[in-house]
Amino acid sequence: MNPAGIAIRNGAVTQLLCILLLIGGLLSYASIGRLEDPEFSIKEALIVTHYPGATAEEVEQEVTDPLETAIQQLKQLDEVRSISRAGLSIIFAEIQETHDRHSLPQVWDELRRKVRDAAGTLPPDSGTPVVNDDFGDVYGVFLALTGEGYSKSELKEVAEDLRKSLLTCTDVGRIDFWGMPDEAVYIEIDRARLTQLGLHPRTILEAIAQQNRVTSAGEVRVGSRQVRLRVDGDYRDIDELGEQLVEGGNGRLLRIGDIATISRGDITPASQLLRRNGEDGIGLGISTVSGGNVIAMGEAIDQRIAELRARIPAGIEIHAIAHQGDTVRDKVQGFVHGLISAVVIVILLLVVFMGPREGLIVGAVLLLTIMATLLCMRALDITLQRISLGALIIALGMLVDNAIVVTEDILEKMRAGMERTRAAETTVSEHQWPLLGATGIAILAFAAISLSDDMTGEWLESLFQVICLSLGLSWLLAITVTPYLCARFLRVGQDGRTGSVTDTAFYRRYRRLVAWCLGHRPIALGVTLAVLVAAMAGFSKVQQDFMPDMNRDQFMVQLWLPEGTHIDRTAATLATIERHVAGLEGVTATTGFVGAGSLRFLLTYEPEMTNSAYAMLLVDVEDFHAIPTLARTVMTHIEHHHPEITVTADAFKLGPGGGAVEARLIGPEIAVLRHLAQQVETIMRRDDNARTVRTDWGEPVPVQVMTMARSQAQRIGVTRPEIAEAVAMNFSGVRVGTYRHGDDLLPILVRAPAEERTRIDTLGNVRVWSETNDHWVPLEQVTTTATTDWEDPVIRRRDRERTLSVLSKPVSGTTEALFQRLRPQIEQLDIPDGYRLEWGGEHEAATEANAKLMSNFPIAFLAMFVISVMLFNSLRHATVIFLGLPLVIVGVAPAMLLAGKAFGFMAMLGFLSLFGMLMKNEIVLLNQIDLERAAGKPPYRAVLDAAVSRVRPVTMAAFTTVLGMAPLLWDAFFSPMAVTIMGGLTIATVLTLVVVPVIYASVFRVEPEATHHEAPPGTRATRRRSTWRTRHDPHHWPTIER
16 A cells, blocks of 8 residues: 555554654653763783793793684684783784674683683693683773872772772673772891791791681581581781791791781882872772663762762862763763754755745654654664764755655645645655665665674664664655645645746756756766866875874873883873973873773773883863874973883874884794884884884893802702792792781782892892701802893784884874875885784774775675666666766865865765765656656656756755754764765765766667757746757757747
8 A cells, every 4th residue: 555645544643653753752862871982892802821930032932822822723713912021921812803792702701711721731830811801891980089198008998988889870880990009918027037047938928828727617516506617816917917926947936026027018019000180099990881871870970979978088089080971971962962953954954945834844754753763773772872873963964855855746746736645645656666775775875884894893883773774764754754744734826736846047047057968968978077087186185094083182191111110110200291291281180090001991092001111191181172282292391301201192093093103023033023123113213204103012121130050059959949039039029828807818928128129239148048958048159140131021922923013103194194105115125034014003904994894885886786776677777877976076075175184984984875875866866757758758858857857856855964964074083974975965966967867868868859948848938939949969959849
């Protein structure tokens, strides 16, 4: 049955469904999940293994390599990368992008089995490998606790209490700490005292272990009850620990408290340090549950903190480092305001150019479509975030296309005297399938995103979902609600007909233009071809980029001090820089992270791994527009006052790659890799626009090497591990037990007093315990002279091959422009056999994302062609449609150049989507030509009349899309796509209305019947003259009589 007839004859049901859609849409908007970015599964796991005392190369060979070998047996693995540091192995297992968050848990289980099986082959002194598969969580709310005059331990207690309270808040997923101090119990005893007493630390270990061990005392039946027995003897405080007796070398019992100083404190050196506005602090990262509402979570957290204020000690402050609740609220409100603005713009445009009734009818259908889309999004758990909201605005202009075509045609039929219900039914009968095909083609233009299985495709998945839903619903409402509203509210003249809408000067001029082009096809097509060539040449002037910067009032300063720098020195340097930055105009707050990157508070932020020489400073600003100037000021200051530091200051990127040029050097020998890296660095530094040139291996670091005198040591009865333990006890401390206090398990460390453990020149005085002789001997008796050696602080591998990367960033302009300048110079280097050069960074991310997109587009393109053939049951019609597609190129380059935008991934996506938009307009035009010919008109007049009759719906559809995009011009992420679509569709639509009729006439060999002065029958032009003669063609065309 005809859907229009069903909707009209069941008007009450249609009205009820419209009301339900409005209510459902409003309720869905109120309850739908809200996030800053779409949920995204980081398909990467971290495998961390400690190997105390081993060099980076020993870690690589003895720990990293066996684990990588086992991990590579995982069939779902895409890539394995590793970082081998002294005493530490970090492996990144990246899973193939075809796996989503639903299948990943099973993959992680299999990965753990592989790692567990390989753990048995590792050295006995190495730790157990730990697999972390959730380090990619995004902590939408990131807080910092500070308190002037409070110790880290006191802040820790407050942070732990706060965590317990916040875990019960709405939509809170998990809470993790950053910069939380690890505590220990220290037993400090000087060398002379140990030697005098003949006491070995192992004696203390055994005594503490015996006293502090948890052992079952069994159970006993008492009457009808089974009673558990327990022996209580735990240390309740460190004073009791001091009362513990140990046996000295002469057999005398000694109190630990009498021979050593016992204290509880933070483990030094710390692994992470956090500063907020110059004060030490602790970070709390709070993530949202899957599908949760980060705005609701943020409000619940703020309310809970306000309730807890009275219980938080005076002077302790809670600062928001990042608060997605506020950010998302502002962004959603901004997008909603943009959406409302776009709706108002579109409706006003429709009212002005179509008339009040027609415009309001189409506007009402537009609102219903948006409400229905929100309802479906809520049902399908599609959250409101950057991508889905942008998709709504992108689709907005296209949502009225179907309704415009239906309304226009109903109106024309009513003006021709047809009864309104019949006009509605006839229009829907004629147009429902062509409009469905055109809508499907418009959807397929975005399908390459859905088909892309890389991380960019997953991130943009909701873009396709929302466009597919909204456009599909727009077609459904166009063939049901639109004809119902037209039948009820459209009015024509009192006698049931009015003059033709095309009987105006504009349409007559357009008709003459099309007629002239039809009569001079070689010229028209030649000019079109020339314009296309010029447009393609113009693309060479457009800057290339991948992803733009965020419009975020925060930027990041990253500092790499010389490798091996003590974390306290790194923290002191950061504090100096922080004071300078805090005094700059426009800076509102600073947060410093020392020892590693922060928790992942943004989806696109990739934290730096543990490194005592690394620091990051987050700088909050009043206005993000000031970031480029402030970033340059900060970099200039640091380069001038701290030349030993490698620094970069950047706004946050909206995509992967970090905005860096990365040259990867791959090969077996470290010396060769470093030599090649020096050559690459030299080339990069020669470019005036390259900055922050560095390698990801750092420079070699000094190591104090004590060579064991084997024969002497064997005679005395001292082994290499015992020498290492003695040195460690003197400087870092040796663990001898565990102190249990409540739910805290603190290590007990024996170490030398501060005056002994901080001076390297006292190394020779270190005492080593001889089990054979049962006494202490000086270190210098069992080792030769200590020497300073140099070793690599880190060894990185990619797919089990050593890989050294050299990175740089542009001072100004795009990363791609810098890459194109550096690439030919670097690729001319003489690279030895067995070594190779690869490109990473932003170039790799862009190439992979674009390749995925382009590899999937032919599938969508083929589907578009098939639909075109099926719609018209004609290959020639499809040929006409596809011959007109290159017209989209003409307007893109000028628009990008005028707007000053770079052509990146989102612009590429917009460019591909233009094909679907243009094809939709072409289908409407060709369908009208077929209807005119089916009505008995000669082919030439059918082409002319169809072109004239479709001017208004085609231009209205295009310009509503263009103006609907306007709010996106101010969004950093979508603006390149908006400019691409607005420029490309505007020019392509104008050309389509002229060139497509010429292509059609050429393909179908339509011969002209009159000159380019042709006018439609019954118009004033035909009444003024009934015949014309050609001015250009030597052969006179037949006279046309009215």
